[in-house]
Amino acid sequence: MTSTRRDFALGALASFALFKSLPAEALRRVSGHWLGELDALSREVQKQKLPQLEWQAKVEDLFSKVPLDDFLRYIDFESLEKKGMEFNGKGAKSLRIDFPKAEGVPSSLVFGRQLFALKKGRSVVPHGHNNMATAFLILKGKLRGRHYERHADEPKHLIISPTMDKEFGPGGAATISELKDNIHWFEALSDSAFIFNIHVVGVTPGKRGAGRVYVDPNGEKIEGGKLRARIIEEDEADKLYG
Secondary structure (H helix, E strand, O other), rough: OOEOOOOHHHHHHEEEEEOOOHHHHHHHHOOOOHHHHHHHHHHHHHHHHHHOOOHHHHHHHHHHHOOOHHHHHOOOOOHHHHHHOOOOOOEEEEEEEEOOOOOOOOOOOEEEEEEEEEEEOOEEEEEEEOOOEEEEEEEEEEEEEEEEEEEOOOOOEEEEEEEEEEOOOOOOOEEOOOOOOEEEEEEEOOEEEEEEEEEEEEEEEOOOEEEEEEEEEEEEEEHHHEEEEEEEOOHHHHHHHH
């Protein structure tokens, strides 16, 4: 039921230095403070000292304060293209990212991080997460974002209901956890779109392992506005929605 093929085999992906070469002061300005706070919040939720719902609210508030103009100005999109980030195939292109070392920037981050690149009509396909909290920050482009509540698990289906369907632009942020909006789906509306993503694993006491659960949200409608969504494999999710 849990897939680990994409965003938990990050060691198989090439790392990408997100920023161009920056003076120390510029690096602190664009990433130091908020990265440190994001790491602290993520360590707290991983240790179950911060409730997942509070983590979601605090991270969305933090992302709203990121100096996005500076962030975008210093992203090394030229190197990104050289790394082979062509918009080919289905779904989103994923690349692990690293932050350069500088005073005020945490040297070791508890959360996984990656950059999703999409062309128009491609998607971060609909999926839920087990034992994870994750967050998106839109860096560039426009996307349609959809969230679903995950009410119950069945052997071959998830019982879900839609909670959000709206357009996101640069600076837009969204979060999910085991307790709220566990399933999400982002589709690029502009010619290209880039999303900064983080994920924190091991957030639920007593649970082991972590991973994605791919679903087909166009499922059987049942009472209470809910849907019985079929659990599918990643390849089928890409074929249907990528």
